[in-house]
Amino acid sequence: MMASRFALLAFLALLAGCKREEREARLAPPIAEAQGAVLVMPNGISGRPHDVIAAQGDAFRNNAYQLSQGKRLFEWFNCQGCHADGGGASGPALMNGWWRYGPDPVSIFLSIRDGRPNGMPPYRDKLTTEQIWQLTGYLQTLGASTASLASTSRNDAMHSRPAENRAPAQAGHTTRPSP
Amino acid sequence: MNTARLPHLFLLLPLAGCSGWQSALDPRGSTAEELHGLFWLFTITCTAVWGAVLLVLAAALWRRRHPAGISEAQQARSERRSGVAIGAAVAATVVIITGLTFASYLATRGIAEEHPEALTIRVRGYQWWWEVLYADSAPHRAFLTANELHLPVGRPVRLELATADVIHSFWVPNLAGKQDMIPGRENVLVFTPREPGTYRAQCAEFCGIQHAHMALRIVVEAPADFERWREAQIAEAAPPMTPEEEAGRQVMESKACGACHTVRGTAAAGTLGPDLTHVGGRQTIAAGMLPTTRGSLAAWIADPQTVKPGNNMPMVPLTAEELQAVSAYLARLR
The missing domain is CATH 2.60.40.420 (Cupredoxins -  blue copper proteins)
Known part of the structure; x- marks a missing residue:
């Protein structure tokens, strides 16, 4: 009797897995505006995102839909043109854990929105604030050294680096790459 | 209204699908005509066979069993008769299935025909819209448009179907059958629109949450009107006036x-x-x-x-x- 009740409870617990991930297609305009209001350090490197990002559960890092949108934007807006598939070409690599302006999401956000010296163009007139955050969230997964529950889907074509939905290998870099 | 009549009215509802700008039962193109003929051939033949089977079943149920004490000669005659009937039914089945197979082969062979003078258009499915490229041997005369296909009446058209993301399916019921658009390959659909008009196409393979809102208009017009439209499309955008x-x-x-x-x-x-x-x-x-x-x-x-x-x-x-x-x-x- 006790055992069958326990089995029933276990089955009910399984049903919790049926909940679908939230997919927010339309961001209310005031929230979209707030997402762009980042506090930046005077040197333009690092800062603090608006509270609204945390209030939404850091969706750009934790939501598979947001990450997938970031992955599509990476291809659509030709990030590969300079950064290759994340390994770097005429632009720096994005997946070795070394960030020229620090690993802070605000720094990555600012690099995309406002551009950086030596070639990185600003995308503020090409992408919306939400899209820049989606890209930022996706870029952070490229060099991640810890596994995450949310990930994009795999490529249809051959991967030139480990698929995003694979748990990352232990970070093995000991020396900083020459700039 | 008398509520008893309501179910009858609902029975009539499917008839609304028999004509209109998105109906396979209202063919306006070569392929659709072939498929339309095939559809009615199959429907009428199968209905006739079904009716015949039911008639035989009803007759068998209706007839009384033989009384227990019939002579051996009568029994042999009865067995011969049923042997002939079963043989005829098997022969009819073979003839009908062979006939339908051959009709279907002829119709699909007609569909696959290539025409050297066909108008070539590349259609690419996106989530959730259609990109249309009118190719031309002179590159400056090729142009892109979207969600609307213009075709000259009476000229064969060769559609090269591809996709940019997931599987879509191209389907203009009035003009041709379905053809899937599959990532990494190109499918070809050839048909000749026969009557001018505006037809509606709809993606016919579930492709994401806005699949139902992935429609395409096909405008079939006189060749002169088509050329006029084409020249207008080749031109650059109109300059702002105000x-x-x-x-x-x-x-x-x-x-x-x-x-x-x-x-x-x-x-x-x-x-x-x-x-x-x-x-x-x-x-x-x-x-x-x-x-x-x-x-x-x-x-x-x-x-x-x-x-x-x-x-x-x-x-x-x-x-x-x-x-x-x-x-x-x-x-x-x-």
Whole structure:
């Protein structure tokens, strides 16, 4: 009797897995505006995102839909043109854990929105604030050294680096790459 | 109304599908005609066979069993008769199935025919719209458009079907059968539109949350009208005529619009969304969502995620003046 009740409870617990991930297609305009209001350090490197990002559960890092949108934007807006598939070409690599302006999401956000010296163009007139955050969230997964529950889907074509939905290998870099 | 009649009215409802601008039972093209003939041949033959089987079943149920004490001669005669009947039924089955197979073979062979003088058009499915490329041996005469296909009546057309993302399926019931658009390969559909008119196509393979809103219009027109339309499409975008339209062009070029959309003849040269060079001349916007008017263009730009949730057009923050200007400009691009 006790055992069958326990089995029933276990089955009910399984049903919790049926909940679908939230997919927010339309961001209310005031929230979209707030997402762009980042506090930046005077040197333009690092800062603090608006509270609204945390209030939404850091969706750009934790939501598979947001990450997938970031992955599509990476291809659509030709990030590969300079950064290759994340390994770097005429632009720096994005997946070795070394960030020229620090690993802070605000720094990555600012690099995309406002551009950086030596070639990185600003995308503020090409992408919306939400899209820049989606890209930022996706870029952070490229060099991640810890596994995450949310990930994009795999490529249809051959991967030139480990698929995003694979748990990352232990970070093995000991020396900083020459700039 | 008498409520007892209501079920009868519902029975009549399916008949509404027998004609109209999106119906396989109202063929206006070569392939659709072949398939239409095949459909009725199969339907009538199978109905006749079904009726015959039911008749025989009813007769068998109706007839009384033989009384227990019949002579051996009578029994032998009865067995011979049923042997003949079963043999005839088997022969009829073979003849009918062979006939239908042959008819189906002939019809599909007719569909696959190639025509050297066919008009070649490349159609590419996107989530959730259609890109249409009219190829030409002279590169400056090739042009892109979206969600609307113009065809000259009576000339064979060769559609090269591809996809940019997931599997879609191209289906204009009035003109031709379904053909899937599969990532990494190109499928070809050849048919000849026979009657002028406007037909509706719909993606026929579930391709994501806005699959139901992935429609395409096909305008079949006289060859002279088609050539006129084609020349107009080849031309660059119409220049802005008023200061408001000029402001709209600047919004198009300087805001995010130009990052995804092309307006030939301006700095807007993005390739991710539909080509907007002659968007004002198309009957609908957003793959059949709304009729093209200045108002619907403004509504779409102001909030694309409410009109068609999940589509890839972001809500770009614009001031009221910018929105007015850009919608005036786009409506003018005929």
